[in-house]
Amino acid sequence: MWVLRRASIHLKNRGLSSGITRVCCVKGEIARCYSENYNAGIVEPQGKLLDELVYSARFYNTSSSSRPHTEVRTFSSHAGAKSSGEQDDDLEDAFSEIETPINVVKAAASGDEIDDESTSESELSEGEGVADDMQNELETLGNETNVGEQRLRTGATSAMTTAILSAPALPVSKVLDKWVEEGNEVTQAEVSLAMLSLRKRRLFVKALQLSEWVESTKNFEFLENNYASRIDLIAKVRGLYKAEDYIQKIPESFRGEIAYRTLLANCVSANNVKKSEEVFDKMKKLFPISCFSCNQLLLLYKRLDRKKIADVLLLMEKENIKPTLFTYQILIDVKGQANDINGMEQIVETMKSEGLEPNTQIQASLARHYAAAGLKDKAEAILKEMEGDNIIKNRWACHLLLRIYASLGRDDEVGRIWKACESNPRVQDCIAAIEAWGQLKRIEDAEAVFDKMVKNLKKPSSKHFSVLLNVYADHKMLAKGKDLMKRMVESGGTAGPATWDALVKLYVRAGEVEKADFILEKAIKQQKKRPLFSSYSAILDQYAKRGDIHSAEKIFRKMRQAGYVSRIRPYQSLLHAYINAKTPAYGFVERMKGDNLIPNKTVAGLLAQVGAFRKSPVAELLD
Structure with a gap:
């Protein structure tokens, strides 16, 4: 248990309740590990963990990430010089390759899940997305997931x-009514296994229909974990607010922490800071604070606002909440992304002193950093x-080793690991090998692995094609990328x-940002889905580099409309557009304040540069 006392740092309210923001504590072991290498000039702070996370400029502007399809990137290209008529024709040709096939429209009409690549948008380090989603799934769904996993392990x-x-094409209710008429029995174990199978296939619409049918038919009594599963599915299919409304309809005896932490996990997965903090504050009033809930906020702030990590750690110390392995995993990754290797190693030592050994995810994270x-x-x-x-x-x-050896430039080790998998590769091994060979610039080897993977799959999905498409984009191989998209459409993908993100990168890297912009806009109109943050950023960065203020502002506005607000990165790109155009950006600080953002050191420097273009009032009158 951590000893508590009043510290010399007074923390400002950062959106959480005063229970977090006014906690005072002595520097614990985890705090000590988090703080050794920072000196931000604060008056004799007691908890160096707080010095580092609250005050260090490194955490105000950290965007390092090794996962290629989620990281914000800056590209260098220039649009072609064709006439507008020719360019429009080319754009239509380019996008016609990814028109939605008729079978997808039918699938949508049936209410089935059609997005096979529901990648959570966030700037995550490699491997975080899947691991963190699974962590949330296992911890929130409890018995339902465990029962299904146990049966899957036994074959x-x-x-x-x-x-x-x-x-x-049929609603789940009709299918299962007939299934029961045929003499089949509906049990908790059977439903759990079916639910997990549908989740693994990302058929969340079907899974929700199954949950609704089970409750309506009353084949067995709903338990707390069944209600939590319903909340999770409603959040995924119908949105966070519908899920929150459903909680109020649950019998009061089952309206416990599991229900709320399921909602919290989905708020975090959606990167909705405001809603996550609201749910967390409500949970604090209803239940004792759990490490799971704190981990969710740590995960959220790791992605979007690292200076708030200190608030959560303070609360954990105050409430004597012992960190779990997942807590350490998050903190180690934050340290590594900040390139604070000494601090990262100290966290590992503290973790081991608490009797916890690094798991596979932590080992992989350490190796990457x-x-x-x-x-x-x-x-x-x-x-x-x-x-x-x-x-x-x-x-x-294998899939972890392949990627990290590639980042080390070890062709020989990548080849050795792949040889061990090649005779009977899993899909994740193939994906990792394609990425690894692509990173090592061995395109033919990446293509060979892709062909092997597609041959072994009954129906390869767009996410499988996107892996090779990203390789082509990284190496500016536009023609190969277009051929691959044609192949995907022909296969029914x-x-x-x-x-879309891979296509945007493909065209931007090839110097055709207008085509990338057009493709993204048309894709949104066709499918009404939200693009990844990195798709917008790639286009915005390129317009900014060219000093095209009009186009940059257009993309910036679309990012805000898509819900990517309260992020400082787009503002930085937009400032570069004004700087490269040698044009003053009037009212920029006020715009940031409207999104509750305060200029960091980088933005302050950019504002100073753009401020040099301001003219005197007299000069402006003469203009």
């Missing part, structure tokens, strides 16, 4: 799932530890946000 199949998937910092020996030592004595027995680590 069990779900007759209920088979029935649902065999009639994709060592590689990014140029500490190859340390990175390779961890990779060898992950691999163990027999890579065949430790196949689960459909484009979603991740595919």
Whole structure:
């Protein structure tokens, strides 16, 4: 238990209740690990953890990420010089390759889930998205997920799932009414396995219909975890506010922490800071604060507002909440992304002193950050530890090893690991190998792995094509990218946000930002889905580099309309547009304040540059 006392730092309210913002505490072990290498000039702070996270400029503007399809990037290109008529024709040709096939329209009409690449938008480090989503899924859904996982491990199949998937055009209720008439029994275990199977396929609409049917037919009594599952599905299919409304309809005896933490996890997954903080504050009033809830905020702030991490850690110390392995995983990643290797290692030592050993995700994170910092020996030592004595027995680590060895430039190790997988590769191994060979500029090897993967899949989806498409984009191979898109359409694949992101990058990298802009706009109109943040950013950065203020402002406005507000990164790009156009940006600070943003050191420097273009009132009158 951490000892408490009043510290010398007075923290300003940052959107959480006073329970977080006015906590005072002594520097604990985790705080000490988080703080050794910072000196921000604050008057004798007691908790150096707070010095680092609250005051250090490193955390005010950190955007490092190693995952290529989610990271914000800056590109260098210039549009072609064709006439407007020719260009419009080319744009139509370019986008016609990803028109929505008729079968997708039918699937949408049936109410089924059609987006096979529902990538959560956020600037995550490689491997975070899937791992964090699974962490939320397991912790929030509890027994339902555990029962399904246990049966899957034993090789069990779900007759209920088979029935649902065999009639994709029919509502689940009709399918299961007939299924029951045929003499099948509806049990908690069968429903749990079916629910997990549908979730793994991202058929959330079907899963929600299944949940509604089970409750309406009263085949068995709903438990707390069944209600939590419904909340999770409503949030995914109908939105956070509908999920919040549903909580009030749950019997009061089941309206407990699991229900609210499921809602909180979905708010965090949606990167909705305001709603996440509202739900967290409500939970504080209703229940004792759990480490799960604190971890959710840490995860959110890691992505969007790292200076608030200190507030959560203060609260954890005040409430004597012991960090879990997932807590350390988040903090280690924050340290690594800030390139604070000493601090990262100190966190690991503290974690071990608490009796916790690094899991696979933490080991992979450490190796990635060592590689990014140029500490190859340390990175390779961890990779060898992950691999163990027999890579065949430790196949689960292959996809992680492939990517990290590629970041180290180790063609030989990538080849060795892939050879161990090649005879019977899993999809995630193939995806990792494609990315690895692409990073090593061995395009033919990436293409060979892709062909092998597609051959083994019954129906490859757009997310599988997007992996190779990103490789082509990274190497400015526009013609190959267009051919790949034609191949995807011919195979019945459909484009979603991740595919759009790869296409945007493909055209931007090829120097055709107008085409990228057009493709994204048309895709949004066709499917009414929200593009990834990085798709907008790639286009905005390019317009900014060219000093095209009109186009940059247009993209900036679309980002805000899509819900990407309260982020400082787009403002930085927009300022670059004004600087490159040598034009003053009047009222810029006021615009930022409207989104509750305060200029950081980088933005302040950009504002100073753009301020030099201001003219005197007399000069403006003469103009």
